[in-house]
Amino acid sequence: MTLFSLVKWDPRCKIILMACLSTLAMLRGEVWFLFGLLVFTCLLVMLGGAELSGALGQVKGLLGLIFSLFIIQCFFTRSGEPWLVIGGFTLITSGGIELACILSLRLFILAFSALLLLTGEVRDYLLALVQMKIPYEIAFMTMASVHFIPILREEALNVFYAIQLRGCELQKASWRKKLHTYLEICLPILVGALKRTRAMALAMEARAFRAYPKRTYLRRLVLKKNDKAILVAVPVITLVLLVY
Amino acid sequence: MALEAKNLYFKYPKGKKAVLSDFSASFLPGELAALTGANGCGKTTLTKILLGILQPQQGLVLLDGRNIAELTLAEVGRSVGYVMQNPAQQLFCTSVEKEMDYGLLNLGLSEEEREKRINYYLEYFQLSRHRKSFPFHLSLGEQQRLLLAAVLAMKPRYLILDEPTAYLDVYRRRLLGEHLQKIRTELVCGIIVVSHDRDFVGEYCQREVVMPGAGMVENHVDSPQRRAL
Ligand SMILES: Nc1ncnc2c1ncn2[C@@H]1O[C@H](COP(=O)(O)OP(=O)(O)OP(=O)(O)O)[C@@H](O)[C@H]1O
Ligand SMILES: [Mg+2]
Numbered sequence: 001m002t003l004f005s006l007v008k009w010d011p012r013c014k015i016i017l018m019a020c021l022s023t024l025a026m027l028r029g030e031v032w033f034l035f036g037l038l039v040f041t042c043l044l045v046m047l048g049g050a051e052l053s054g055a056l057g058q059v060k061g062l063l064g065l066i067f068s069l070f071i072i073q074c075f076f077t078r079s080g081e082p083w084l085v086i087g088g089f090t091l092i093t094s095g096g097i098e099l100a101c102i103l104s105l106r107l108f109i110l111a112f113s114a115l116l117l118l119t120g121e122v123r124d125y126l127l128a129l130v131q132m133k134i135p136y137e138i139a140f141m142t143m144a145s146v147h148f149i150p151i152l153r154e155e156a157l158n159v160f161y162a163i164q165l166r167g168c169e170l171q172k173a174s175w176r177k178k179l180h181t182y183l184e185i186c187l188p189i190l191v192g193a194l195k196r197t198r199a200m201a202l203a204m205e206a207r208a209f210r211a212y213p214k215r216t217y218l219r220r221l222v223l224k225k226n227d228k229a230i231l232v233a234v235p236v237i238t239l240v241l242l243v244y
Numbered sequence: 245m246a247l248e249a250k251n252l253y254f255k256y257p258k259g260k261k262a263v264l265s266d267f268s269a270s271f272l273p274g275e276l277a278a279l280t281g282a283n284g285c286g287k288t289t290l291t292k293i294l295l296g297i298l299q300p301q302q303g304l305v306l307l308d309g310r311n312i313a314e315l316t317l318a319e320v321g322r323s324v325g326y327v328m329q330n331p332a333q334q335l336f337c338t339s340v341e342k343e344m345d346y347g348l349l350n351l352g353l354s355e356e357e358r359e360k361r362i363n364y365y366l367e368y369f370q371l372s373r374h375r376k377s378f379p380f381h382l383s384l385g386e387q388q389r390l391l392l393a394a395v396l397a398m399k400p401r402y403l404i405l406d407e408p409t410a411y412l413d414v415y416r417r418r419l420l421g422e423h424l425q426k427i428r429t430e431l432v433c434g435i436i437v438v439s440h441d442r443d444f445v446g447e448y449c450q451r452e453v454v455m456p457g458a459g460m461v462e463n464h465v466d467s468p469q470r471r472a473l
Contacts, residue, residue, distance in 0.1 A: 155333050161297050162334035165321035166398070167350030172316070188336045191380045195332075 006048030006119040010227040011128035014116050017230070020238040021113040025106045027242055031098060034105035041112040050119050059111050066104050073100035122147055127221055136215060155192055159185050245308050247271045247294060247324070247402050247434060253302035254286075254293060263289045264300070269453055273401060273434040276424060278445040280438075281455035287438045288329055290455070291404050294436075296320050307402075322351070325400035329407050331387035335379040340371060340390055343379050347398045365393040368423065369416075385411040392420065396427070402434045403427075409441045417441075421448040
């Protein structure tokens, strides 16, 4: 079900919205509030027509991390009333549970609000950042690093395959062996990444990056009426929620 | 005994069009086959499927009669040697010597045998003077030779080389071609070479599998001295 289209929103709106959601998530510390915020974010992503199957796939990877953080928080925070006592030793306290909930909710909100950004194209965000008066170099670097994460992943996989094809049994290996292999992979990936950044810098300069202080852009982003409304309303609501 | 692809259908999750559809081919031991076709027609993709790195949505790959999906990559690696298109992405050791030794150690060979093979292959591909070098500081052609040496030293029964001559000079290309001929006849190794190099294909390959966009046409390289250019 799609009520409005996130794809059509101005990228600046999405950036602001994400920044506001994350700020709220980090600064407010009540479970009920964070839960409401999470529901709101989810609704926004779902009703906005973000591709949910893909979106869930992105969040799935985080689940394990969030779950383990939840457990750790539960066990290592000692405050409030004891909830579970085994053999005279307090295992879980109400304070621990609360903190664990807050932390997990925050992470979920961050993840879902980042999904908002996935509804746009990278070059649009680059343009948005530039039109928000952020220096082009910095905007470009930020976007380039986002762009390169999947490529780094692919390279890591290639090395991983190469290691296995040369006879290193990983699927049946002990965790020590696995760890050792992962550390081995780090080297070629780091070297590759460094080499490529150098090559990319050269290639960019060869194509006149920063040769002139000002550069031109093929397109300009223009704010529509509802974009303007969002740009004003979202920060105001955020401020109100923060003060209240 | 063969490396067979049966009715493969493959589409990348993010791709719009199927790269392979109903593709079948078989590669025999003791044969040097060339896999050719235009850029982006799916040669690299096919090689990755043949090794079990990518899983086809339909069809299967048989390695000497065993379904490759049931083998681990390491098990496949013991019978099939693979040199990928991009040399830098397959090096992971801190010296040329260790890079050579890695696969041999995994095969469980004796110290003596390993030493013998390393010496032979480094000598053959003229890398002896780089023995202690950091692999990432080699030139592209040297990296490619190092990889060929490291994989060939494992003496696999099948060999898949993706653009093995891309960075090699004329002389090194001939060294490679002659060595491939030698292991083809002496070790009855089945070799698949992905190549845009008409000279190399004409001179050393017995059979050419041409991949069009989807499906395939097969024809034989009739005269070994054929020059396409
Ligand atoms: N990871 C991927 N995701 C989506 N599409 C891909 C991916 N890798 C390759 N493709 C697409 O699949 C097609 C086949 O790619 P492949 O690398 O197999 O071509 P190739 O025949 O090896 O070409 P070349 O001669 O340039 O090496 C191409 O159109 C490519 O754009
Ligand atoms: Mg290729």
